[in-house]
Amino acid sequence: MKKTAASILTGIMVFASAAFAEMEHQHNHEQQQMEHSSGSMSMPEGMKMQSIDVDGYKLSFHIMDNKAFRKYMDDMGHTTHKMREGMSHYVMVDIADKDGAKIKRSKVKLKIITPGGKEAEKVAFPMMGSFGSEFDMTEKGEYQIMTLFKIGEGKHKGGFRQEMK
Numbered sequence: 001m002k003k004t005a006a007s008i009l010t011g012i013m014v015f016a017s018a019a020f021a022e023m024e025h026q027h028n029h030e031q032q033q034m035e036h037s038s039g040s041m042s043m044p045e046g047m048k049m050q051s052i053d054v055d056g057y058k059l060s061f062h063i064m065d066n067k068a069f070r071k072y073m074d075d076m077g078h079t080t081h082k083m084r085e086g087m088s089h090y091v092m093v094d095i096a097d098k099d100g101a102k103i104k105r106s107k108v109k110l111k112i113i114t115p116g117g118k119e120a121e122k123v124a125f126p127m128m129g130s131f132g133s134e135f136d137m138t139e140k141g142e143y144q145i146m147t148l149f150k151i152g153e154g155k156h157k158g159g160f161r162q163e164m165k
Contacts (some may be wrong), residue, residue, distance in 0.1 A: 050145075054158035061145065062092045062130075063162060065134070065138075076128070083134050092132030093124065093147060104129040107150040115141025115164075137164055142158075 046049040046068030048128055064072060066083055069090040073081050083090065091110055093105045108124035108131040124131035124147075138165060146159030 021039045048162065050160050050162060052158050052160055053154045054147075054149075055154075056098045057149075057151070057156060058096045058100075059147065059158065060094045060096075061160070062090075062094075062132075063145075064092070087134035090128050090132055090134050091145065092127075093149075094130050095149060095151075102129050102134040103151060106131065108149055109148045110135075111148075111159075112137065113144040113145045113146075114139050115143065140165060 046065040050063070052059050052061075056106040066088055068154055072090075074078070091112070093108065093110070095106060095108075097103060104126075106126075108126075109121060110124050110131075110133050111119065111121040112135050113119050114137070120135055122133040122135070124133050131149075141164065143162050143164055144159060145162055146157065148155065148157045150156075
């Protein structure tokens with residue numbers, strides 16, 4: 001009887017430990033998701049990410065320097081595509097609806113204002129469900145990055161500031 005009780009108690013302790021470990025893992029994962037889903041987060045070298053909410057849509061911006069852009073394109077098999085002369089960064093945006101479904105069709109414009117006040121506005125090129133364009137972001141300091149996008153008849157705009165070192 002004592003062996004059976006000890007076995008049952010050991011089994012409960014093992015089960016409880018595993019359940020606690022899974023709950024702790026889930027909590028850590030949720031905490032990481034919250035940290036990554038709001039504001040900017042650290043990305044691989046040469047890439048920055050910023051997420052914003054605009055009128056119920058979640059926009060995820062990826063800002064890649066030339067080296068990170070080259071790796072991104074190579075990884076997708078686009079080995080011959082190069083950034084245009086004089087351009088230093090690729091700004092890409094993903095748009096998701098309130099349910100998290102990726103918006104693949106939209107008219108998107110991107111606009112940046114350099115730390116010195118110069119403006120550049122471009123129609124974002126659609127590529128594999130994302131939208132992006134190349135910009136010269138070699139000047140050090142804080143940039144304003146803005147977007148205007150149209151889904152159906154609705155027009156939406158938003159933006160954020162990004163420090164470039």
